Amino acid sequence: MATELVLLGTAGAPLPVAGRAGICTALVFDGRVFVIDCGRGAPSAYADAGLDFSRLEAVFLTHLHVDHVGDLPGMLLYGWGVRVRDGRDLAPVRVYGPSRPKALPSGDATFHRQTTIDPELPDPGTADLIGHILAGYAYHLNVMPLDATMPDAGALVRAHEIDVPLPAVVFDDGNVRVSAVAVTHGRAVPALAYRFDTPDGSVAFSGDTTVNEDLISLAQGADILVHQVADLDYLKRHGINDADLARLAALHTDVTQVGGVAERARVRELILSHYLPAHPGAISEAEWARRAGRGFSGTTTAGRDGLRRTLTRS
Numbered sequence: 610m611a612t613e614l615v616l617l618g619t620a621g622a623p624l625p626v627a628g629r630a631g632i633c634t635a636l637v638f639d640g641r642v643f644v645i646d647c648g649r650g651a652p653s654a655y656a657d658a659g660l661d662f663s664r665l666e667a668v669f670l671t672h673l674h675v676d677h678v679g680d681l682p683g684m685l686l687y688g689w690g691v692r693v694r695d696g697r698d699l700a701p702v703r704v705y706g707p708s709r710p711k712a713l714p715s716g717d718a719t720f721h722r723q724t725t726i727d728p729e730l731p732d733p734g735t736a737d738l739i740g741h742i743l744a745g746y747a748y749h750l751n752v753m754p755l756d757a758t759m760p761d762a763g764a765l766v767r768a769h770e771i772d773v774p775l776p777a778v779v780f781d782d783g784n785v786r787v788s789a790v791a792v793t794h795g796r797a798v799p800a801l802a803y804r805f806d807t808p809d810g811s812v813a814f815s816g817d818t819t820v821n822e823d824l825i826s827l828a829q830g831a832d833i834l835v836h837q838v839a840d841l842d843y844l845k846r847h848g849i850n851d852a853d854l855a856r857l858a859a860l861h862t863d864v865t866q867v868g869g870v871a872e873r874a875r876v877r878e879l880i881l882s883h884y885l886p887a888h889p890g891a892i893s894e895a896e897w898a899r900r901a902g903r904g905f906s907g908t909t910t911a912g913r914d915g916l917r918r919t920l921t922r923s
C-alpha cells in the first residue's frame with residue numbers, strides 16, 4: 610500500500626487556457642480515490658491519469674467558485690455507469706464542501722450587481738449544488754435507465770456539508786483522516802483548506818487563500834503542501850488596474866509569500882498549483898519555483914498537470 614498524489618489540473622481562475630487544465634488534484638490510498646476540487650477538464654484528466662471512476666470515493670470542494678466546481682457534474686455523471694460491482698450499486702460518491710454561508714456576502718455596491726440569480730437562494734451550499742446538479746440532469750438520470758442498465762441514480766452521490774466551527778476532522782475511517790480549516794478568499798465564505806493523513810504520510814491543500822494562520826497550523830509538519838500561487842506583479846505589469854489588483858490581493862497568496870508559508874508550516878515539499886496567471890507560457894516552471902521557494906528551506910516544485918508523488922511508509 611502507498612499513497613499517491615496526482616495533480617490533474619493546475620490552472621487558477623475560470624477562463625480556460627490552452628495547455629493547462631483547471632484546478633483538480635487526486636489523492637489515492639490503497640486504490641481508493643479522493644479528489645480535491647473539480648476544475649475544467651477534471652473528468653478527462655482523471656481518465657488520462659489512469660484513475661478508475663468505480664474507485665472514486667469522495668470529492669472535497671475547497672469553495673464554490675466555478676474554477677473549482679465547474680466539472681463536478683461530469684465527474685459524477687460520466688462515471689455513473691461503472692458504479693456497480695457484482696450486480697450491486699457502489700456506495701454513493703461523497704461530496705464534501707462548504708455549507709451555505711451564515712450571512713449574505715457583502716459587496717453589492719462594489720460590484721453594481723444588475724441581476725441576482727435565484728434570489729430565493731442566492732448563496733447555495735454544497736448540498737444545494739448537488740441537488741441542483743441532479744435536478745438539472747434529471748432527464749439523463751431518469752430517462753437513460755429506460756434504455757440502458759444503469760445503477761440506481763439515487764445512489765450516485767451524497768453531499769456532506771462542512772460547517773463552521775473549524776478546524777475539524779471531516780472524514781476519518783481509521784486509514785484516511787481529512788481535516789479542514791476555513792481560509793481567507795475574499796467574499797467566498799466559507800472557503801476551506803484540507804489536510805489528508807494516511808499511514809504513509811500527509812498532504813495539505815491550501816485551496817484559494819491569502820496568507821492564513823489556520824492553514825499554516827493545519828499544514829504543520831506535512832510531507833507535502835500543495836499551495837495555490839499568484840504573481841500579482843505580473844498581472845500589474847500586464848494591465849490590471851489598482852482596484853482589481855487590491856481585490857486579487859484579498860483572494861490569493863502571492864508568489865513572494867508562499868515560501869514563507871511553507872517554511873512556517875515546516876513541510877517537506879511545497880508543490881505549486883492553481884497558477885495565476887494560468888497560461889503555461891506566461892511564466893516558466895523554473896521561474897515559478899525559484900521565486901516561490903525563497904525563504905523556504907525544503908523542496909519547492911512547480912506543479913504541472915500529471916505530476917505524481919508517492920508517499921510510502923518508512
Ligand SMILES: [Zn+2]
Nearest residue numbers: 621622676817
Ligand atoms: Zn480558484
